Amino acid sequence: MSEIISISVDVMGGDTGPAVTVPGCALALERLPNTRFILVGDETQIKAVLENYPELEEKSEVIHTDVAVGMDDKPSQALRRGRRVSSMWVALAAVADKRAGFAVSAGNTGALMAMARFALKMMPNVSRPAIAAIWPTIPGESIVLDVGATIGVDSERLVDFAVMGEAMARALFGIERPSVGLLNIGVEEVKGLEEVRIAHRMLRSSNIPMQYKGFVEGDDIGKGSVDVVVTEGFSGNIALKTAEGTAKQFAAYLRSAMSQTFLSRIGFLLARSAFARLREKMDPRKSNGGVFLGLNGIVIKSHGGTDAEGFAAAVALGYEMTSNNLLDNISADLTLHRASVDAEAETGQEGEKQDK
Amino acid sequence: MSEIISISVDVMGGDTGPAVTVPGCALALERLPNTRFILVGDETQIKAVLENYPELEEKSEVIHTDVAVGMDDKPSQALRRGRRVSSMWVALAAVADKRAGFAVSAGNTGALMAMARFALKMMPNVSRPAIAAIWPTIPGESIVLDVGATIGVDSERLVDFAVMGEAMARALFGIERPSVGLLNIGVEEVKGLEEVRIAHRMLRSSNIPMQYKGFVEGDDIGKGSVDVVVTEGFSGNIALKTAEGTAKQFAAYLRSAMSQTFLSRIGFLLARSAFARLREKMDPRKSNGGVFLGLNGIVIKSHGGTDAEGFAAAVALGYEMTSNNLLDNISADLTLHRASVDAEAETGQEGEKQDK
Numbered sequence: 100m101s102e103i104i105s106i107s108v109d110v111m112g113g114d115t116g117p118a119v120t121v122p123g124c125a126l127a128l129e130r131l132p133n134t135r136f137i138l139v140g141d142e143t144q145i146k147a148v149l150e151n152y153p154e155l156e157e158k159s160e161v162i163h164t165d166v167a168v169g170m171d172d173k174p175s176q177a178l179r180r181g182r183r184v185s186s187m188w189v190a191l192a193a194v195a196d197k198r199a200g201f202a203v204s205a206g207n208t209g210a211l212m213a214m215a216r217f218a219l220k221m222m223p224n225v226s227r228p229a230i231a232a233i234w235p236t237i238p239g240e241s242i243v244l245d246v247g248a249t250i251g252v253d254s255e256r257l258v259d260f261a262v263m264g265e266a267m268a269r270a271l272f273g274i275e276r277p278s279v280g281l282l283n284i285g286v287e288e289v290k291g292l293e294e295v296r297i298a299h300r301m302l303r304s305s306n307i308p309m310q311y312k313g314f315v316e317g318d319d320i321g322k323g324s325v326d327v328v329v330t331e332g333f334s335g336n337i338a339l340k341t342a343e344g345t346a347k348q349f350a351a352y353l354r355s356a357m358s359q360t361f362l363s364r365i366g367f368l369l370a371r372s373a374f375a376r377l378r379e380k381m382d383p384r385k386s387n388g389g390v391f392l393g394l395n396g397i398v399i400k401s402h403g404g405t406d407a408e409g410f411a412a413a414v415a416l417g418y419e420m421t422s423n424n425l426l427d428n429i430s431a432d433l434t435l436h437r438a439s440v441d442a443e444a445e446t447g448q449e450g451e452k453q454d455k
Numbered sequence: 456m457s458e459i460i461s462i463s464v465d466v467m468g469g470d471t472g473p474a475v476t477v478p479g480c481a482l483a484l485e486r487l488p489n490t491r492f493i494l495v496g497d498e499t500q501i502k503a504v505l506e507n508y509p510e511l512e513e514k515s516e517v518i519h520t521d522v523a524v525g526m527d528d529k530p531s532q533a534l535r536r537g538r539r540v541s542s543m544w545v546a547l548a549a550v551a552d553k554r555a556g557f558a559v560s561a562g563n564t565g566a567l568m569a570m571a572r573f574a575l576k577m578m579p580n581v582s583r584p585a586i587a588a589i590w591p592t593i594p595g596e597s598i599v600l601d602v603g604a605t606i607g608v609d610s611e612r613l614v615d616f617a618v619m620g621e622a623m624a625r626a627l628f629g630i631e632r633p634s635v636g637l638l639n640i641g642v643e644e645v646k647g648l649e650e651v652r653i654a655h656r657m658l659r660s661s662n663i664p665m666q667y668k669g670f671v672e673g674d675d676i677g678k679g680s681v682d683v684v685v686t687e688g689f690s691g692n693i694a695l696k697t698a699e700g701t702a703k704q705f706a707a708y709l710r711s712a713m714s715q716t717f718l719s720r721i722g723f724l725l726a727r728s729a730f731a732r733l734r735e736k737m738d739p740r741k742s743n744g745g746v747f748l749g750l751n752g753i754v755i756k757s758h759g760g761t762d763a764e765g766f767a768a769a770v771a772l773g774y775e776m777t778s779n780n781l782l783d784n785i786s787a788d789l790t791l792h793r794a795s796v797d798a799e800a801e802t803g804q805e806g807e808k809q810d811k
Contacts, residue, residue, distance in 0.1 A: 284692040317696025321704035334690045336640040338697040340673025345701040348677035356729040366726025373712040373719035
């Protein structure tokens with residue numbers, strides 16, 4: 100019997116708020132019986148939905164808040180209006196106070212990240228947060244980070260991202276030494292941005308528990324060439340959105356092709372279980388949930404437009420991270436990495452001394 | 456009757472050289488009778504293939520070269536070994552000397568770009584080249600640039616790319632005022648890189664013949680939200696490769712789903728014409744060919760691993776660009792753009808004077 104994990108939920112976040120988030124929590128509870136919920140938001144609205152889910156009601160505490168952060172609020176606006184008083188903030192504060200193991204919100208990403216940085220603070224030795232996405236691949240799943248938290252980072256930040264991503268892969272996939280690649284254009288060392296090249300050299304000589312595979316290109320993500328793909332937030336976000344766009348495009352082509360002739364329509368009917376399996380495989384709800392990394396607490400960002408199934412997947416993702424001690428793993432690996440950097444600096448100095 | 460266009464071909468470029476490029480030219484000639492070919496490379500190898508294509512032989516001039524640039528040669532290596540003497544260089548030189556309307560090569564991108572910059576020189580007022588890709592979308596096709604020529608450009612270069620992309624869309628799609636978007640993360644003006652934000656302000660106030668639609672995100676590319684998507688080379692290359700990876704992933708899922716059960720296999724057989732149509736729609740050969748922009752001459756980069764069909768598509772793309780006077784269009788639009796920038800600067804100065 101594992102211990103019970105408390106989950107704080109920003110019930111008001113997302114395009115539809117309680118109508119999706121509360122049933123999502125109910126679904127998650129069915130699958131994860133060792134959980135309790137702290138439901139934060141408008142009490143009247145929450146209770147109106149919650150009464151349909153007696154099992155969830157029994158395992159939940161409702162915390163009333165008057166303010167809900169809007170989906171279009173800018174981070175600065177959200178902080179001004181919502182600090183200490185919004186459902187988003189109070190859900191994060193429960194993680195800061197150790198009353199919850201992790202927080203989930205379908206609210207707007209920029210506001211959630213800004214509030215999380217205030218409410219939870221950065222981990223020691225980490226200066227910039229990252230958002231990690233679970234990316235479905237041909238053989239299974241990979242982790243891609245950063246997909247939009249920080250733009251234009253330097254090489255040390257890229258190395259931090261590699262360490263955090265590797266720790267997350269161990270927690271999520273149960274792999275002892277996950278393979279890690281650095282997203283670049285071309286696999287020659289001469290190509291690519293200066294920061295990416297420096298990070299490459301740093302990762303090659305680090306002793307963190309991973310297999311560093313060097314540079315990977317955009318098409319390696321879908322192939323699943325590595326467990327963890329590291330990049331800065333601008334290109335990571337563009338890669339993520341471009342893949343979403345391509346998947347939709349393929350689905351549109353397929354629909355149009357299958358409805359074109361009488362025979363193709365019959366074929367489609369006969370193969371409908373295969374198409375259902377394909378749809379399930381491509382289902383964005385299954386890999387719903389970006390994990391905020393680098394903070395003193397686990398925060399899961401659910402897609403704003405998701406349904407109860409997708410929200411439950413985001414909750415399950417947080418549960419997985421929390422029960423596998425993601426934060427402790429990251430801390431330990433960061434310490435290990437710093438030690439290897441320091442040791443190398445010392446050796447380097449000694450080498451210099453000997454040169455004299 | 457339009458005039459005859461001469462096409463210079465780096466026959467030795469690509470994974471298979473003459474075995475693909477010569478039949479590719481023969482296919483292109485069938486479709487584009489108003490063409491002549493300058494086939495550059497090892498004469499013996501070329502003639503061995505060419506004798507199977509008497510129509511092409513009749514319309515071709517063969518120029519012998521001893522040196523072929525390798526697919527893995529670094530640009531500096533290629534220039535050292537191949538300047539003036541390689542099939543790649545001599546094909547480009549034919550464009551510089553106006554003996555050819557454009558050049559096609561399936562050789563390695565870095566080497567081809569380096570040689571093209573030497574052999575053709577940059578257009579006046581353009582400081583950095585771009586590679587434009589034709590991107591299949593749900594409603595049709597768009598142009599995305601830069602997909603890998605220049606990394607980390609500033610705002611003025613992004614504006615140059617927008618001008619060149621817009622001119623290319625007019626030449627290729629025959630649209631009078633193509634819609635143009637700037638690739639960014641999030642559609643709020645506050646987000647994204649500084650250079651992207653400055654380019655955004657510059658494009659809003661430019662009077663070049665386009666509809667500037669502001670920021671677009673990665674998923675807008677596949678949707679076909681705009682005719683031209685502008686970005687710098689690092690994120691553009693990652694977007695392109697990521698989309699390729701996602702398309703392959705979808706195809707792998709589909710294959711596996713359709714072969715799983717007896718009924719799905721029957722369904723697949725019945726719908727095979729639909730699947731053939733889908734395959735054709737997703738066929739990377741159809742959109743084979745990156746266009747080098749910003750040089751005093753048109754150069755088409757074919758995929759190194761393409762077949763004759765794909766090589767013929769690259770030739771057809773160059774033909775389209777050349778017969779629609781792409782270079783003159785770009786020059787005219789750049790001049791128009793500079794004039795509008797200068798006019799604005801003058802108005803700004805006058806405004807300042809009046810303020811005094």
